[in-house]
Amino acid sequence: MLQTAANSSNRPSRAAIAAATGLTRATVSALVDDLIAGRLLTEHDPAPRTGAGRPAAGLALNPEGPAGLGLEINVDYLAACVVSLTGEVRHRFVEHGDQRPLSPTAALEALDALATRARSAAEADGLTVAGAALAVPGLVAADGLVRVAPNLGWQDVEVPPLLPGLAGLPLVVDNEANLAALGELRAAPDGRTFLYVSGEVGIGAGIVLDGELFRGVRGWSGEIGHVTVFPDGRPCRCGANGCLEQYAGQEAMAADAPLAASALGIALSAVVNLLDIGTIVLGGAYAPELPRLQAGIEAELARRVLTAGLAPVSLRAATLGADAAMRGAADAVIQAVRDDPAAWLGR
Known part of the structure; x- marks a missing residue:
């Protein structure tokens, strides 16, 4: 209903x-x-x-009913937003700053303060926060354990206990590209199969097949940033050489956009050849840069995708832009209420 x-x-x-x-x-x-x-x-x-x-x-x-709290921690910023049951963003907070020098405890302490601020703003509006979801650039287990987030320098970080301001709220921790892909799916439901690529300092991907997020056997799919594009290339934080994010991450893109576009095209072509996906959605820092990147990416796709002559790949910017991950996180909370209103009523 x-x-x-x-x-x-x-x-x-x-x-x-x-x-x-x-x-x-x-x-x-x-x-x-x-x-x-x-x-x-x-x-x-x-x-x-x-x-x-x-x-x-x-x-x-009801726009004044339960709301979702979406959180994101990334390499160079923290973010929080409150989204109503109708999908309206009621509050949005972003704090820029390099998180890499900080310990996980210190970074999450700052995020906890931002989350508390967002929750207080929601409550001042008369909204009840139904739950929270946190987007993290790394591999996340089902219990909220971040197994590895190489660009943050995290390994085996148990997140929920480090966010005491969210005590009493249901909390989901997930990969940022997965949550962004789910947010994009809800924002543009006409496209039900696509590859979402999130470009920040690191690069992640969310794979949506027929309206469902493909997570892989252990829930760790989508690490496109560590696809090798140049086998003897630059060393990566993950320990390998020639990974995509060393050539097309946010910092690399600022230094050499044509090389970033070419590297992206090479990696995306491999994904399209493997999964037969017809639409690629570029989010994060890639969304506003698409006019600069598009020609180079499409040249590689046309050259390398086996079926390019039969069915050209569609390339577009994310509907939600740079906010896709935190919006997708908040939307995940709202969707849980919509899917099981009885659980909300019986809380």
């Missing part, structure tokens, strides 16, 4: 929901009353109508 209200461009009535679901009107009415009492739905008076018949009141998601 929440999904019906969320996905409809119009405001469905109780009668329309009953007809769509096959439930009785009495059952729908009782459920709607519960959702309204739980601040998940609002009911709006119908617009004036001429002619026969009585117009029905419409249902919509």
Whole structure:
């Protein structure tokens, strides 16, 4: 029922929901009353109508109901945002600063302060934060353990205990490119299969296949930044040589954009040949730089993708731009409420 209200461009009535679901009107009415009492739905008076018949009141998601707290820690910034149940960004905070010299404890202490600030702003608006999700540039286990984040210098960092300001809130920790890809999927639902590539100092990717995020057997897929593009090339922080992020990461791109575009095209061609993906979405620092990178990337794709002559690959900037990871993190919280409103009502 929440999904019906969320996905409809119009405001469905109780009668329309009953007809769509096959439930009785009495059952729908009782459920709607519960959702309204739980601040998940609002009911709006119908617009004036001429002619026969009585117009029905419409249902919509409640913009003052539960909200999602999206957090991101990256190499050179911390970020937090609060997103309402309707998907509106109510608060956004970004603090720039190099996180690499800091210990995990110190970096997460600063993020905890930013999260507390965002949560307080939400509560001052009368919003209830339903949960938080944190985007991290690294390999993350299901329990929130960051196994390795090479560009931050982290290894086996247990994140939740280092964020005491979020105590009592459900917290999800995930790879930043995965969360960004999920955010992009919700922002542009017409494209259900694509490769999302997040360009920061490091480079990550989220693989979306038929509307589902592909995580791999252990949940660690998408480390495109460590695909080798030049086998005898520059040493990488991961211990290998010639990794993509040494040629197309944010710092490398600023120094030599044509080389970054060529390296990206080489790596992306390998992914397209392997997975048969027709759309590539560039996010993070790549999104605003697409006009400078596009020709070089597309030249490599045309040259290296076996099926380029049959079905050219589409290349576009992320809808959510540089905010995709923290927006995707907040959206993940909201989507959990939409998927299981009973859990929210019974909290």
